[in-house]
C-alpha cells in the first residue's frame with residue numbers, strides 16, 4: 001500500500017519492499033519482499049495524487065503527520081530522490097514530516113529541503129538501530145551503525161532533530177549493547193531516543209494494534225529489557241516509546 005493511514009497520520013511509500021534483509025523485519029509477514037534485486041518505484045507525483053484524492057488529509061502544523069517509508073527503506077539510494085520530492089511537498093504544506101532509516105543521511109540532501117522548514121522540528125529523522133555488535137548478521141544490507149550514525153552531525157549543520165531509533169528491542173541482543181548506546185548518546189549530537197516495541201502477528205484481542213498493516217500487526221508486550229533500556233537512556237536524553245511523541249513535542253514547543 002503506497003498510502004495508508006488516517007487524518008492523524010499518513011504512511012507514504014514510493015516503493016514496497018526493501019533491498020536489505022533485517023532478520024526481524026515485518027515486511028515478509030505483509031507479503032513484501034526483502035533482499036529485492038529490483039525495486040519498482042512510483043513517481044512522487046503519483047503518490048502525492050493519491051494523498052490529494054483523499055478527504056482525510058489535513059494540512060498544517062497540527063494536521064496529518066507524514067511518515068515516510070513504513071513498507072520500504074525510504075532512504076535507499078534508488079528511492080531517495082522520490083523521498084526528497086515528498087519531503088519538499090509536505091514541508092511546503094506545513095505538515096510534520098518524519099522518516100526512519102538505516103542509511104546514512106547526508107547533509108547536502110537535507111540542506112536542499114531545510115529552507116522549506118517553517119517551524120522547528122517540522123522535519124525529524126530517526127536513525128534506526130537494534131544491534132551494534134551483531135549488525136552484520138541481523139541487519140544485513142544496511143549501512144553499518146558507524147556510517148549511519150554520521151547522520152547525527154545533521155542537527156548542528158541544518159537544525160533538523162535527529163533521533164536514535166532503537167526499535168524493535170530484540171530479546172537478549174539489543175540490551176547487550178546498552179552501554180554502547182549510552183556512549184553514543186553522550187558523545188554524539190543525538191536529539192533524543194525512541195525505545196520501541198516490536199510489531200508481531202498474533203490473535204490476542206487485547207494487544208494494541210500497530211499503526212500500520214490494516215490490523216495484521218500488533219504491538220508485542222513490553223519486556224523488562226525494553227523497560228530497563230528506556231529508563232537507562234531517559235537518564236541521559238529525552239526518550240520516547242514512539243516517534244510521534246517526538247513530533248508532538250515539537251508541535252507543542254516550537
Ligand code: SF4
Nearest residue numbers: 018020021022025072
Ligand atoms: S531496512 Fe527496514 S525495511 Fe529494510 S529490511 Fe531492514 S527493517 Fe526491513
